[in-house]
Amino acid sequence: MSNTxxxxxxxxxxxxxxxxxxxxxxxxxxxxxxQEDELADQLVQIEMHRLIERIEAGEFxxxxxxxxxxxxxxxxxxxxxxxxxxxxxxxxxAAGPHExxxxxxxxxxxxxxSSAGQLTLVFDATDxxxxxxxxxxxxxxxxIICLAAGYWLARATAGIVVGRLHAIAERIAEWDPDASxxxxxxxxxxxxxxxxxxxxxxxxxxxxxxIAREREFAANLSHEIRTPLAALRTDxxxxxxxxxxxxxxxxxxxxxxxxxxxxxATIAAAxxxxxxxxxxxxxxxxxxALIEEVCATLAARAAAAGLHIxxxxxxxxxxxxxxxxxxxxxxxxxxxxxxxxxxxxLAIRLEGETLVVADDGPGIAADELPFVxxxxxxxxxxxxxxxxxxxxxxxxxGLAIARRVCEQQGWLIRVTSxxxxxxxxxxxxxxxxxxxx
Numbered sequence: 001m002s003n004t005x006x007x008x009x010x011x012x013x014x015x016x017x018x019x020x021x022x023x024x025x026x027x028x029x030x031x032x033x034x035q036e037d038e039l040a041d042q043l044v045q046i047e048m049h050r051l052i053e054r055i056e057a058g059e060f061x062x063x064x065x066x067x068x069x070x071x072x073x074x075x076x077x078x079x080x081x082x083x084x085x086x087x088x089x090x091x092x093x094a095a096g097p098h099e100x101x102x103x104x105x106x107x108x109x110x111x112x113x114s115s116a117g118q119l120t121l122v123f124d125a126t127d128x129x130x131x132x133x134x135x136x137x138x139x140x141x142x143x144i145i146c147l148a149a150g151y152w153l154a155r156a157t158a159g160i161v162v163g164r165l166h167a168i169a170e171r172i173a174e175w176d177p178d179a180s181x182x183x184x185x186x187x188x189x190x191x192x193x194x195x196x197x198x199x200x201x202x203x204x205x206x207x208x209x210x211i212a213r214e215r216e217f218a219a220n221l222s223h224e225i226r227t228p229l230a231a232l233r234t235d236x237x238x239x240x241x242x243x244x245x246x247x248x249x250x251x252x253x254x255x256x257x258x259x260x261x262x263x264x265a266t267i268a269a270a271x272x273x274x275x276x277x278x279x280x281x282x283x284x285x286x287x288x289a290l291i292e293e294v295c296a297t298l299a300a301r302a303a304a305a306g307l308h309i310x311x312x313x314x315x316x317x318x319x320x321x322x323x324x325x326x327x328x329x330x331x332x333x334x335x336x337x338x339x340x341x342x343x344x345x346l347a348i349r350l351e352g353e354t355l356v357v358a359d360d361g362p363g364i365a366a367d368e369l370p371f372v373x374x375x376x377x378x379x380x381x382x383x384x385x386x387x388x389x390x391x392x393x394x395x396x397x398g399l400a401i402a403r404r405v406c407e408q409q410g411w412l413i414r415v416t417s418x419x420x421x422x423x424x425x426x427x428x429x430x431x432x433x434x435x436x437x
Contacts, residue, residue: 005165009158010151017150018143025139032135040108040125041097048121051075052114072124078117090120218267225267233260254300261297285323287355288315291348294330298338306343307359309334313350321432325405329413332398333357333428339398341426358427363419372415375400406430 047069054060055077060067065085067075076086089100090109095118098109106129109122239245240253291311295302302309319326330348334357337346341361348357364372375397406413412431418424 005162006158009162010155013154013157014147014151017154018147021143021146021150025143029132029136029139033132036125036128036132037099037108040123040128041110044097044108044110044121044123047073047123048075048110048112048119051119051121052112055114055116055119069121072127073121075119075121077114077119086120090122093120226264229260229264229267233257236260258297258300281322281324282320283323284318284320286315287317287319287350288313290323290326291330294327294334295348298331298334301338302334302342302346305338307338307341308345310345310347312347313355317350319432322409325409328405329402329411329430330357332402336398337361337426344425353432355430355432356427357430358425360425363424363426364415364417365419366417369415369417373399373403373413409433 051060051067051069065076067077069075076090087102089102090107093109093111095111095113098111100107100109104126106125107122108125109120111118111120113119236253236257240250240257245253288311291313295309295311299309334346337344337357337359341359344359344361346357346359348355350356403413410433412429414429414431415426416429417426
């Protein structure tokens, strides 16, 4: 028998129908059998009562045995003649009703006293028993018919209920996302649940390998690039100290240094995003000092865009968290303000245990606000409207990276914004987990 979910549901429903109909058939047969017995006993008792009345009235010749009463009913009076004609099984019965089988015959008898002597009345209930047997055979036939009908009905119902799952399992069983998976291992389980489980296991293995390769690539990239970037940053700083350089050349070297800082921050972000949560590095650090450090790296960009940054977080407020992860989040939030809010004023402050980064720029439209943390959202808007050319600032990755880092760290980041003339600006709130405060 097939071990698929479809077959199991079919046979389970069929067994339920068979059990229910079978119990009903047995119940009906039992009632029929008891009713036939009770009917025969009542008939014998009524006939005995009438017989005694007729004997008392002298309507019978008691010398002739047995007494003919009616169809399938006979009676005997105790005596020599009765003993000669009465079947041996009926002799010596005690007073009261009896059920006796003689060969293929089923007799219902009753023994009672009368003025003429002891009476034994017998009713041949063989036809009644045959009727009960025929009823039982009919019930058995109906049970078989219901069993067959129940099977086909259950199969049709199971096809409706689990048909889609069965089709999906068949389709997935034919799709092999990993050709290296042994065929015998894939065919080990034939039911839908087993096929789906095997397919999901193969997919999970591929995802795990992909994540492992991503983490390995990020680690290798960080290791291979950080050293030459540091050397290049040092050389640029040394060259920029030369007093003979013109102001324009000084600014160019400063932009190069900031560009290198951006590359380093991008590599750090990639490595942080590929890091498993179990490997998070928590340490206590001065939050105010960290914010000052991040603001200093972005000061040139902010000044060029007209963004005035105010750090209202006092020094000496310590936070126990991953400092590099917080650097990534702050750099992206401040960078987003530089690209989309400037010229404006950006304030960074603590409200209780919540870090708030708020600007008084033009704000974000209400219909775009739910999508600001999606990757490439701003780029899609630019492409759809066709009103501006996409730039590096329009890639829409900064806020997506910030949310991804927050999710990895167990932090909550949320945004509100207003665009009216009376009140405008965007407010980001960063809520740290309990272990950070």
